[in-house]
Amino acid sequence: MRILIIEDDQEASAYLAKGLKEAGHNVDQAGNGTDGLFLATTERYDAMVVDRMLPGVDGLTIVQTIRGAGNTTPVLILSALGKVDDRVKGLKAGGDDYLVKPYAFAELLARIEALGRRTSASQPETRLKVEDLEMDLLARTVSRSGQDIDLQPREFRLLEYLMRHAGQVVTRTMLLENVWEYHFDPQTNLIDVHISRLRQKVDKDFDQPLIHTVRGAGYTLRAAR
């Protein structure tokens, strides 16, 4: 994980950085609010540790600023102020966690890693899986029960969309918008044709169909009810 520390106390910062590096992370340090803000907005981090009291721009302001800019990097706020009210303020400013000094390094590490886990879990997925149907987005391959299936580009996008919404009913309008990028109704059976072709490839040779028609509504991808 790439972690940014914004902390003015040299010694505390060094101690933290050392510990995080030993835990296998990649650490950048900023000694004041201005530098911190600069790094936070120009670089990409998996998590940040921000001291609340800083010379120049203070900790809460930094958090508010980067949140305002749409940056959602998880932030752990460090502070000597431990009153409930201070903590609530820290979280309201957009912090994801708040730790009061003095703290145990083991706890800080665990919390940072908990924060990072959340975002990495929400990172763009590279594989999709629904029942025995698997799709590898990078390799652009699809297989069912280990058997390769090859799809044409449009079919691939269609199936990807269905898999991302597995279990939900997907309407024709949603498909037109998201798979075809049509913002109107072509008044033809375009979608039906592609679904039909996809079925030939995905469901034909298998007992359990995965693509189901929901009459009057659209289609859905899931195991039979």
Added chain:
Amino acid sequence: MRILIIEDDQEASAYLAKGLKEAGHNVDQAGNGTDGLFLATTERYDAMVVDRMLPGVDGLTIVQTIRGAGNTTPVLILSALGKVDDRVKGLKAGGDDYLVKPYAFAELLARIEALGRRTSASQPETRLKVEDLEMDLLARTVSRSGQDIDLQPREFRLLEYLMRHAGQVVTRTMLLENVWEYHFDPQTNLIDVHISRLRQKVDKDFDQPLIHTVRGAGYTLRAAR
């Protein structure tokens, strides 16, 4: 936000639920680990509050289990154990935050909201519920007391409209306008027919009918008075 509380202490659970509801959230409660695990895996929540000590399946096990199943719903662990080591364990198990009892409600609220903030602004309503009758708008499924009911498109729209106006009397004109998009009176018993069919599916196999006729006015959906 939809929030699940898993806590065995009745009083603590009720207090928490009340506070969260007042803050505008939608709260479900489970009083033991088994029920909690069931809800956590079958429903979709924006965040969960889990007590660490629970009869049956304990808190940490619950978190580990749902994480193992690929569920990334943010979890805040509540515990009386406040030692650094306990906290680290809680976070390592997959918790996103850890709060030691006794805690201030304001802080818990701030932390829960910080957790929820990350997982997308809570979406428009996707489930409707009236008594034991539930409708999932995304999956287009309906169930009563856990038993699946399948409806035809028009029946589905009709029931959706009734559920959205549960407790109110819905006139025939309202139904024609909103379910059929007719802006005139077809002079047939169209609506009666559909209500009749809906009753067969929704009320037939149950003691308590939910669809009631209001003679001279229309229909209403609610538990018997």
Added chain:
DNA sequence: CCTCGATGATCAGAATACGCATGGGGTGCC
């Protein structure tokens, strides 16, 4: 308490809309 008109429920067949498969034609890329 019974009758009668009005209102609502149920049923079954007819009409309609919807979804599916298939083949042909067009378009753009090697």
Added chain:
DNA sequence: GGCACCCCATGCGTATTCTGATCATCGAGG
């Protein structure tokens, strides 16, 4: 020019919806 891919039109089979007839229920008034 040939090939791959995508889109459109047609005709067919079937699920769903609507209609009209008949039957049941309600409630007011005698």
